[in-house]
Amino acid sequence: MTVVVCVLDGCPYVSLSSLPETAYLRRLCEDENSQYKSIEAVFPSSTAAGHAAIFTGTYPEENGITGKEYLGDDGELVRFNSPDTTEAPTLFHIARSAGFGTAMISAKANVCRRLSGATDFAVWPGSVPDWVIESVGPPPDESTQYENYAGWYIELDQWVLGTVEAYLKYNNAPALVGINLGSPDTCGHRFGPVPATETVDALCAISEGLEKLVATLEATRPGRWSLVITADHGMTRVDTGIAARDIVGDITDKDVPMTLDGGALYVWADDDDRGKIADALRQTEGVAEVIDIDDKARRAELHIEHSRTPSLIAISERGYMFIEALLFMDYTLGSHGTLLDTDLEVPLIVVGPKADAVNLEKVNSITDIRSVVEMLFDI
Numbered sequence: 001m002t003v004v005v006c007v008l009d010g011c012p013y014v015s016l017s018s019l020p021e022t023a024y025l026r027r028l029c030e031d032e033n034s035q036y037k038s039i040e041a042v043f044p045s046s047t048a049a050g051h052a053a054i055f056t057g058t059y060p061e062e063n064g065i066t067g068k069e070y071l072g073d074d075g076e077l078v079r080f081n082s083p084d085t086t087e088a089p090t091l092f093h094i095a096r097s098a099g100f101g102t103a104m105i106s107a108k109a110n111v112c113r114r115l116s117g118a119t120d121f122a123v124w125p126g127s128v129p130d131w132v133i134e135s136v137g138p139p140p141d142e143s144t145q146y147e148n149y150a151g152w153y154i155e156l157d158q159w160v161l162g163t164v165e166a167y168l169k170y171n172n173a174p175a176l177v178g179i180n181l182g183s184p185d186t187c188g189h190r191f192g193p194v195p196a197t198e199t200v201d202a203l204c205a206i207s208e209g210l211e212k213l214v215a216t217l218e219a220t221r222p223g224r225w226s227l228v229i230t231a232d233h234g235m236t237r238v239d240t241g242i243a244a245r246d247i248v249g250d251i252t253d254k255d256v257p258m259t260l261d262g263g264a265l266y267v268w269a270d271d272d273d274r275g276k277i278a279d280a281l282r283q284t285e286g287v288a289e290v291i292d293i294d295d296k297a298r299r300a301e302l303h304i305e306h307s308r309t310p311s312l313i314a315i316s317e318r319g320y321m322f323i324e325a326l327l328f329m330d331y332t333l334g335s336h337g338t339l340l341d342t343d344l345e346v347p348l349i350v351v352g353p354k355a356d357a358v359n360l361e362k363v364n365s366i367t368d369i370r371s372v373v374e375m376l377f378d379i
Contacts, residue, residue, distance in 0.1 A: 001100075001354075002217065002225045003376045004164070004177045005091070005369070007054060008206065009047060009108065010185030010336060012234030013038040013345040015194040015203060024207035025229070028349050035350045035358060040365050041233045043302045044264045045336050045343040047185070048080045050232025050366060051111050055178065056088040057370025059303030063088040065114070069259045070308035071268050077257055081110040083117030091176060091373055092118040098379045101175035105163050107156050107182035115178060123163055125156065135166040149190060150198035153183040154205045161209035165216045172220050176373070181206055188235040192333035193342070199235075199334075214351065226352035226376045230369060236263070236342040238335045241323035242286050242316060251276050259310075260322040263338035267312040274311050281312070286320030288338070315339060348372075 019026040029036045042053045042060060044067050052058075052065035060066045064087035065080050072078040080086075092102040096118045103121040106112035116122035123132060125139040140155045164179055183202035191198040210229070217225040244265050248256050256277070257268040269277045274292070281290045291298050293311040304313075316322060321335035336343045350358050350372065358375050362368070 006179040008231045010235045011231040024211040045233035055090045061303045066308045095176035104178040106180035111180045136162040153186045157181045157183045188334040193235040229349040231346035234343045238321045241329040244322045262335035263316040265314040265322040266310040268310045288317040289315045
């Protein structure tokens with residue numbers, strides 16, 4: 001049995017029904033041989049936390065991936081870009097211990113690095129083995145990225161899917177394969193979520209690539225494969241920025257560590273400034289909620305209580321995002337990270353000969369995808 005878990009980075013549930021009727025992803029939603037439903041991402045609704053939840057089956061409070069960055073022992077912010085930062089075993093650990101091959105192939109480097117701890121192959125544009133170069137060729141040239149922004153990221157995802165096909169042909173043993181496709185996220189940020197033309201184009205190109213991938217799965221391991229398609233988070237259209245550093249700078253001269261992650265703001269404020277910063281954020285237009293370190297009940301409700309979680313978290317309202325400088329809003333039309341339905345509601349599609357044998361009745365969160373994969377592998 002081979003199971004492929006494909007993450008459409010930044011794809012809201014509502015996007016698929018807006019695709020052309022001929023698009024494979026839309027057809028799958030109506031195919032009696034597949035299963036399709038809406039499930040909920042975790043908070044923060046972001047790439048790092050979402051992938052950790054999908055591949056560990058746990059929330060940030062347990063897996064330790066609490067956002068984009070955390071505060072290191074030296075007081076400096078550290079990116080979640082190593083498998084050592086994930087505090088729960090991944091599906092790759094489980095598959096490997098059961099004797100299956102493992103591979104993670106990703107458009108985004110940090111996604112692959114975080115999940116590479118128990119993979120036989122971890123491939124991203126900056127780490128390409130010779131067999132990929134020989135069979136698929138190199139990824140698109142990064143120096144040309146801004147000549148055709150949407151087209152470059154669409155091409156990158158096609159390279160990722162081509163690499164997955166090459167892996168399946170190169171290795172016909174049972175395996176767990178993880179995929180990250182980044183163009184819905186990158187196009188969504190720049191041009192806005194569906195129905196933005198560029199984001200629709202990205203999902204349509206992915207649809208074509210996934211249809212080819214399914215054909216390759218059936219050709220290389222007939223009747224012995226499943227494809228699970230989901231997203232780490234959604235995407236919400238935005239038009240107004242909140243300059244968080246300016247707000248904090250008006251309160252204190254201290255260099256307060258903070259991370260801006262779209263609709264979520266993380267502030268490691270000390271006890272002297274925390275209350276004043278929280279009050280200022282609560283009074284700021286576009287801020288929906290501020291969660292203090294003492295609000296244990298709210299943190300438990302959101303499954304974010306962890307030593308890496310900062311003392312303050314602010315969440316934006318619809319249409320707003322936290323941003324370094326307001327001029328960046330000139331080319332930012334999409335964001336995520338909040339508790340809005342467009343950020344939290346994501347698709348789940350199970351395709352393949354065993355799709356109808358999987359019970360999705362109790363699958364309501366991306367953390368439940370682990371149980372789906374275990375059912376498919378029968379482990």
